[in-house]
Amino acid sequence: MTANNANETLETEAPDSIREPRLWCDNGWTARVVKNENDEGWAVEMFIEGESEPVLVGPWTMGRDKKNPKPLDTSAFNTLVKTASEFRQRQVQQLHATLHQNITINAQSGRISITLDIVPDEDDPHALLTARDAADEELAQVRVASGFKLNKASANAWIDADFRKPE
Secondary structure, three states, X not given: OOHHHHHHXXXXXXXXXXXXXXXXXXXXXXXXXXXXXXXXXXXXXXXXOOOOOOOEEEEEOEOOOOOOEOOOOHHHHHHHHHHHHHHHHHHHHHHHHHHEEEEEEEEOOEEEEEEEEEEXXXXXXXXEEEEEOOOOOEEEEEEEOOOXXXXXXXXXHHHHOOOOOOO
């Protein structure tokens, strides 16, 4: 192989790419085929770079010998990356919806948007309850327990209490 051919090979394949029958790493994703702990089959775990827990775990196909797993290939890896990416995106959206809630109240003074932003800190979990008027000007902000329930009743009660910290 000439020096030019060696350089071309290095440029087309990422330095941290691994393409083995049971382990593929590429573009920040890792697919690992493992023995399924629950039965005699195989499973595939999909990891994203920098995280210790798999984003997705699913069953994996047996090979022709009915004992060993089917080897990973480009098509399977790409499908797994797409599926894991979509799953991860839904997880992030769900987490965002859980941590960031909002409600709009038609008060006597006009429309007021109330938001609850939960801070999932291990040592000091809490939330910020914020009120904004129709012009997006902040009317009030208080720190509340992370378990505070934001709904029309609690929002109205906070407004009626002149934005004093809820009990």
